[in-house]
Each structure stands twice: as structure tokens, then as C-alpha cells.
Amino acid sequence: MFGLFRTPSSPDEFVWLRGFSSLEARFEALSAFYTGPVWRRFRDEANATMVDSDNVLLLRPVVRGLASPPPGSGVHLSFGVAPSAFAVFETEPGPNNFPQLPVRTDGPFTVSFSRSASPGSESLEATSRSLLR
Secondary structure: OOEEEEOOOOOOOEEEEOOOOOHHHHHHHHHHHHOOHHHHHHHHHHHHOOOOOOOOOOEEEOOOOOOOOOOOOOEEEEEOOOOOEEEEEEEOOOOOOOOOOOOOOOOOOEEEEEOOOOOOOEEEEEOOOOOOO
16 A cells, blocks of 8 residues: 545545556455455454445556655545646556455546645545555
């Protein structure tokens, strides 16, 4: 996970960005985690903290590789392409290869991240463990 955020306008929501080099790598990593001893031990406790875990998008970068955010602070999420976006993602057109974790199918979606707010954008607060700040 390289992006972990809280959503100030909705305190019960969070945004996670997990990155994988390919869909096959995603499948292997998720399979290993969700069948492993840590998840088996803590899954009930973890799941009890989540009111709703179904708002999940399976995205791919529009441009390969994640650009480093420009200097500054603040991260804003927009559906659509924000004028000052430093990263833009789109719906992965292939099937969800790990159906144990359902993803939304009501897209397609374009999601962008920027330093500055734009109409309809959501301000995000990076957690201390977020690599993207």
C-alpha cells in the first residue's frame, strides 16, 4: 500500500491505494495475504471495524508509473481528470481476478490526485504510514 488516507468530510471512510506490477502479481499477493496466518488470526477483528467495504475500484494508471507529487502539501481526489493532476487512474477493463474482494462494476471511472482542489474534489489527509503525501 502506498497511499493511506482519511477523508475529513466523512470520518468513517478511508482511501487506500494498493499497487501491483500486474494483475497476476495482484492475485498472488492477495491470495498469499488472505490465506495466510495473519489474516486468519485477525480477520474478524479487522472486519468488525469496517461498516462498508464495498466501495472498491480496480484501477490502472493512465500513464505507467506513479509520478512523484509536486512540492507542497495536501492531496485531493477527483472523479475525472483534475487540471493539476499528478496521477490519473482509470478502470481496469479486465475482470477482477480476485473475486473474494468484490470491486465496483458500475463504471468506467477516471480518478485523479492533485495538490490543489478542483470543483467536486475531495480533500484527503495522509496517514503517518502513507508514502503518498
